[in-house]
Amino acid sequence: MTDASGLYELKNLSKRYTRGKETVAIFDGLDMTISQGDFIAIMGPSGSGKTTLLNLLGGIDRPSSGEVLFEGQRIDNLGQGKLAKWRAKNAGFIFQFYNLMPTLSAAQNVELPLLLTNLSGKARKDRVKTALDIVGMVDRAGHRPAQLSGGQQQRVAIARAIVADPKVLLADEPTGDLDRTTADEILQTLQLLNKELGKTIIMVTHDPAAASYAARELHLNKGRFEEKGKA
Amino acid sequence: MNDATLIRKNLFRKRLRAILLMVSILIAFLIFGVLGALQNAFTMGSGTAAQERLVTVNRINFTVALPYAYWGRIEQVEGVRNAAPASWFGGYYQEPQNFVQSFAVDPATYLEAYPTEIVLPPEERAAFLEGRTCALVGRALANQYDWSTGDRIPLNSNIWQNTDGSQTWELDICGVFDDTEGTYPTNYLMLHYEYFNESLAFGRDSFHWITINTEDPALNDQVSGEIDALFANSSAETSTTTEAAFNEAFMEQFGNIGLILTWVIGAAFATILMIVGTTMVMAVNERTREIAVLKTLGFTAPRIFRMVLWESLLLSFLGGLIGLGLATLAATAASSALAGFLPSFGLSLTNIVTALALMAALGLVTGILPAYNAMQVRISEALGKI
Numbered sequence: 001m002t003d004a005s006g007l008y009e010l011k012n013l014s015k016r017y018t019r020g021k022e023t024v025a026i027f028d029g030l031d032m033t034i035s036q037g038d039f040i041a042i043m044g045p046s047g048s049g050k051t052t053l054l055n056l057l058g059g060i061d062r063p064s065s066g067e068v069l070f071e072g073q074r075i076d077n078l079g080q081g082k083l084a085k086w087r088a089k090n091a092g093f094i095f096q097f098y099n100l101m102p103t104l105s106a107a108q109n110v111e112l113p114l115l116l117t118n119l120s121g122k123a124r125k126d127r128v129k130t131a132l133d134i135v136g137m138v139d140r141a142g143h144r145p146a147q148l149s150g151g152q153q154q155r156v157a158i159a160r161a162i163v164a165d166p167k168v169l170l171a172d173e174p175t176g177d178l179d180r181t182t183a184d185e186i187l188q189t190l191q192l193l194n195k196e197l198g199k200t201i202i203m204v205t206h207d208p209a210a211a212s213y214a215a216r217e218l219h220l221n222k223g224r225f226e227e228k229g230k231a
Numbered sequence: 232m233n234d235a236t237l238i239r240k241n242l243f244r245k246r247l248r249a250i251l252l253m254v255s256i257l258i259a260f261l262i263f264g265v266l267g268a269l270q271n272a273f274t275m276g277s278g279t280a281a282q283e284r285l286v287t288v289n290r291i292n293f294t295v296a297l298p299y300a301y302w303g304r305i306e307q308v309e310g311v312r313n314a315a316p317a318s319w320f321g322g323y324y325q326e327p328q329n330f331v332q333s334f335a336v337d338p339a340t341y342l343e344a345y346p347t348e349i350v351l352p353p354e355e356r357a358a359f360l361e362g363r364t365c366a367l368v369g370r371a372l373a374n375q376y377d378w379s380t381g382d383r384i385p386l387n388s389n390i391w392q393n394t395d396g397s398q399t400w401e402l403d404i405c406g407v408f409d410d411t412e413g414t415y416p417t418n419y420l421m422l423h424y425e426y427f428n429e430s431l432a433f434g435r436d437s438f439h440w441i442t443i444n445t446e447d448p449a450l451n452d453q454v455s456g457e458i459d460a461l462f463a464n465s466s467a468e469t470s471t472t473t474e475a476a477f478n479e480a481f482m483e484q485f486g487n488i489g490l491i492l493t494w495v496i497g498a499a500f501a502t503i504l505m506i507v508g509t510t511m512v513m514a515v516n517e518r519t520r521e522i523a524v525l526k527t528l529g530f531t532a533p534r535i536f537r538m539v540l541w542e543s544l545l546l547s548f549l550g551g552l553i554g555l556g557l558a559t560l561a562a563t564a565a566s567s568a569l570a571g572f573l574p575s576f577g578l579s580l581t582n583i584v585t586a587l588a589l590m591a592a593l594g595l596v597t598g599i600l601p602a603y604n605a606m607q608v609r610i611s612e613a614l615g616k617i
Binding site: 081089116 | 241531532533
């Protein structure tokens with residue numbers, strides 16, 4: 001599934017936090033390459049920096065030092081406005097707790113990223129319908145999040161993540177709040193998006209069963225990656 | 232869907248809270264509108280005061296009468312072109328609640344005192360001057376009681392008693408006057424001073440004020456000084472001022488209307504500002520996570536700032552416009568009932584423009600802090616994790 005073209009390149013990446021007088025290094029000198037079409041599961045113990053890494057890849061946090069390159073361009077040094085535009089164009093986010101807008105219907109939630117594009121109202125509606133169709137939620141388009149189950153909400157969240165056709169999907173514990181059966185359905189959907197639509201997916205998870213859906217598993221431990229090969 | 236949809240949905244996410252906020256803003260603008268209409272009614276008279284007109288009243292205050300003989304002496308003062316005496320009649324029609332603003336005047340000098348303001352046909356003017364029991368009625372008052380020229384009406388006084396033991400004077404309406412530019416009040420009635428005076432059971436041969444036309448406004452200070460000097464150390468000393476100052480003094484018997492209105496409106500708006508401002512800050516704080524999600528999706532900080540600010544402006548304008556609309560309805564409904572007493576009771580264009588500016592200011596002031604807070608939301612901190 002993966003090809004040779006590098007989508008992400010992390011160079012000598014460090015992230016440190018200051019707590020009082022103490023400086024804590026999450027990782028130091030991390031190097032990594034993610035190719036277009038990868039489906040990577042990032043695993044590791046709590047506090048190992050999985051979510052921090054995902055934040056850096058998604059352009060919502062900045063490294064203490066080092067570089068984050070996306071398609072050969074640095075994104076770690078972009079201003080907030082440019083970074084917001086970069087996120088809107090290139091990254092789709094899937095949260096553990098879905099984070100749908102409670103006042104909006106499923107379709108309106110999915111349409112949110114398209115408000116940042118120049119698409120016409122009709123084009124947006126068509127896109128929303130397609131995205132909901134991909135995740136099997138067309139018949140729930142008019143429902144509000146409170147009227148949907150956890151699994152259905154996560155499907156809507158996935159539709160929202162893919163509707164603007166981003167190059168990468170960043171998922172943080174996307175099945176962490178779901179039962180096994182529903183989690184498997186969600187993971188199958190992600191696998192489908194990776195295999196059929198070629199979406200690059202980077203998923204943080206604690207769950208080995210969830211990680212098994214990914215093409216690559218990376219274990220983050222003490223600021224270093226340990227890659228577990230897969231057939 | 233667009234940003235406006237998001238703004239509207241966010242504003243009404245807690246419908247009861249939004250409605251209560253809107254009602255509080257509505258009340259502030261209802262108060263603003265009604266009090267503004269009241270202020271217009273009270274300030275109308277001062278706008279019609281001519282530069283060359285003076286008013287002489289008793290130095291104690293204008294409700295205390297002056298001797299009749301003063302009239303002739305004032306007419307003799309150099310620089311006085313015309314002197315028109317008048318007395319309060321304190322009239323009502325049929326029932327005490329049907330207040331009729333009415334003065335007993337010397338017809339010739341009174342009409343001479345207001346040569347351009349009081350407009351009526353020559354034949355009605357002549358009839359009024361000649362008919363002892365004639366009354367001249369302003370258009371607004373005539374419309375209020377459906378009176379017309381030729382009607383005979385009984386006018387009661389809540390001050391004076393007739394020699395026949397009643398408090399009623401029979402009057403013939405000999406004319407209905409209009410004003411030239413809609414700025415002079417037509418909500419009052421004039422009757423002959425002689426007819427009134429000769430039938431008084433008490434308090435004869437006195438009047439409450441004299442309206443004076445000077446030969447030149449430049450003579451005002453000199454004339455007023457001479458008149459007051461003329462009656463200095465008498466039992467009824469006088470105070471002579473410009474008509475504008477007299478009108479202001481008249482209004483101040485109700486208190487300093489402008490200052491009262493400013494304080495009432497100021498207090499209402501300060502309260503609303505705190506209530507709405509605090510609630511908006513809390514409402515946006517409750518949505519920190521959602522704002523972080525919007526930012527994650529690519530909504531820029533300035534765009535989020537604008538959305539929150541528009542939300543506050545929308546709230547302010549919704550509440551404000553409804554309040555102003557209700558104030559207009561209330562003023563319209565009350566204006567006919569108050570026509571006899573407050574003929575100009577109604578909102579002016581200035582009131583409306585000021586209200587719109589206040590709505591914008593209220594929206595901006597209450598929205599700026601929550602909008603800034605929303606703009607400053609840090610995604611990684613607000614979400615904890617993505």
